[in-house]
Amino acid sequence: MDKFYTITELTREFGVSTRTLRFYEDEGLINPERRGRTRLFRPADRRLIQEILRGRRIGFTIAEIRDIIRVYKDPPGEVGQLEMLMAKVSEKRDELRQKRRDIEETLAELDNVEEACLTRLAEIGVGT
Amino acid sequence: MDKFYTITELTREFGVSTRTLRFYEDEGLINPERRGRTRLFRPADRRLIQEILRGRRIGFTIAEIRDIIRVYKDPPGEVGQLEMLMAKVSEKRDELRQKRRDIEETLAELDNVEEACLTRLAEIGVGT
DNA sequence: GCGAAAATTGACTTATACGTAAAAGTCAAT
DNA sequence: ATTGACTTTTACGTATAAGTCAATTTTCGC
Numbered sequence: 522m523d524k525f526y527t528i529t530e531l532t533r534e535f536g537v538s539t540r541t542l543r544f545y546e547d548e549g550l551i552n553p554e555r556r557g558r559t560r561l562f563r564p565a566d567r568r569l570i571q572e573i574l575r576g577r578r579i580g581f582t583i584a585e586i587r588d589i590i591r592v593y594k595d596p597p598g599e600v601g602q603l604e605m606l607m608a609k610v611s612e613k614r615d616e617l618r619q620k621r622r623d624i625e626e627t628l629a630e631l632d633n634v635e636e637a638c639l640t641r642l643a644e645i646g647v648g649t
Numbered sequence: 650m651d652k653f654y655t656i657t658e659l660t661r662e663f664g665v666s667t668r669t670l671r672f673y674e675d676e677g678l679i680n681p682e683r684r685g686r687t688r689l690f691r692p693a694d695r696r697l698i699q700e701i702l703r704g705r706r707i708g709f710t711i712a713e714i715r716d717i718i719r720v721y722k723d724p725p726g727e728v729g730q731l732e733m734l735m736a737k738v739s740e741k742r743d744e745l746r747q748k749r750r751d752i753e754e755t756l757a758e759l760d761n762v763e764e765a766c767l768t769r770l771a772e773i774g775v776g777t
Numbered sequence: 778g779c780g781a782a783a784a785t786t787g788a789c790t791t792a793t794a795c796g797t798a799a800a801a802g803t804c805a806a807t
Numbered sequence: 808a809t810t811g812a813c814t815t816t817t818a819c820g821t822a823t824a825a826g827t828c829a830a831t832t833t834t835c836g837c
Contacts, residue, residue: 527813527814528813528814529813529814538795538796539813539814539815540794540795540796540797541794541795541796543815543816544794544795548794556803557802557803558802558803558814558815558816559802559803559804559813559814559815560814560815572758575751575754575755576755577794578747578748578751579708579748579751579752579755580707580708582792582793582794583793583794584793589758589759589762592762592765592766593765596765596766596769597769598769598773600770600773603766603769603770603773606762606766607763607766607767610759610762610763610766611763613759614756614759617752617755617756617759618756619706620706620707620748620752621749621752623703623706623707624707624745624748624749624752626703627703627704627707627745628742628745628746630700630717631717631738631741631742631745634717634720634734634738635735635738635739637720637721637724638720638724638731638734638735638738639735641724641725641726641731642728642731645726645728645731655783655784656783656784656785657783657784665825666825666826667783667784667785668825668826668827669824669825669826671784671785671786672824672825672826676824684834685832685833685834686784686785686786686832686833687783687784687785687833687834688784688785705824710823710824711823711824
């Protein structure tokens with residue numbers, strides 16, 4: 522098989538621009554192969570992009586996403602580095618839990634907003 | 650009672666700068682009273698700031714936060730406006746649910762990262 | 778009512794995450 | 808060899824959400 526994707530195939534699949542994928546490469550998040558100058562994206566690259574976009578959706582910065590990715594490719598060898606990373610992971614986890622709470626609360630609030638809209642619509646409907 | 654807060658009390662409580670709160674005022678998110686030129690923040694303003702920061706944490710833009718806030722203050726009177734708002738609410742809800750999924754997945758991944766770190770640490774520890 | 782501390786304003790700067798334009802290269806098909 | 812669709816690189820531009828700085832007020836404690 523040895524399937525690969527072109528850059529535009531992936532931009533279409535994920536709804537991002539070519540600029541975005543090249544930017545991610547510049548930032549060292551992905552490293553597609555080349556045939557001449559043209560990028561060849563392998564399934565592994567594709568999965569990586571999915572991860573990057575997931576990180577992006579929850580508000581991670583490029584640097585943070587890079588840190589997470591790096592653990593897999595190139596796990597740090599020094600104890601100090603490992604401990605720093607674990608501290609960061611712990612911090613991120615707290616942050617994500619906070620975010621999850623925020624989302625729950627905001628979802629509840631959106632329900633209120635919707636209800637307020639419906640009430641208002643009913644008022645208008647009755648009045649006319 | 651008629652308690653109020655100064656701007657710095659709130660910056661300390663919420664860990665933001667005075668410039669940030671003034672920025673939110675410029676953007677029409679809050680409207681603290683004035684005694685002379687000095688802002689007086691009432692409990693209602695304080696709650697509003699909590700909401701704004703919650704919105705910020707989950708990645709809403711200022712404009713989106715403003716839209717949500719406006720519904721309470723000044724619910725739209727036209728049917729068209731109401732329907733537009735409800736469509737937005739629905740969209741936001743989908744977005745938040747996606748984000749919640751992303752967070753769950755990333756939390757799971759952070760567990761993996763941590764485990765990888767621990768394994769690596771154990772290896773190093775044994776080796777030396 | 779005075780002086781330090783706090784608050785205000787405006788103008789400018791910053792960081793992140795791309796967008797956009799220009800100019801040239803690639804490649805398959807005609 | 809040319810067309811057309813796609814891709815590349817480089818370089819500069821932009822929007823959002825504040826931060827920084829400096830120059831004034833304003834307020835508070837005594």
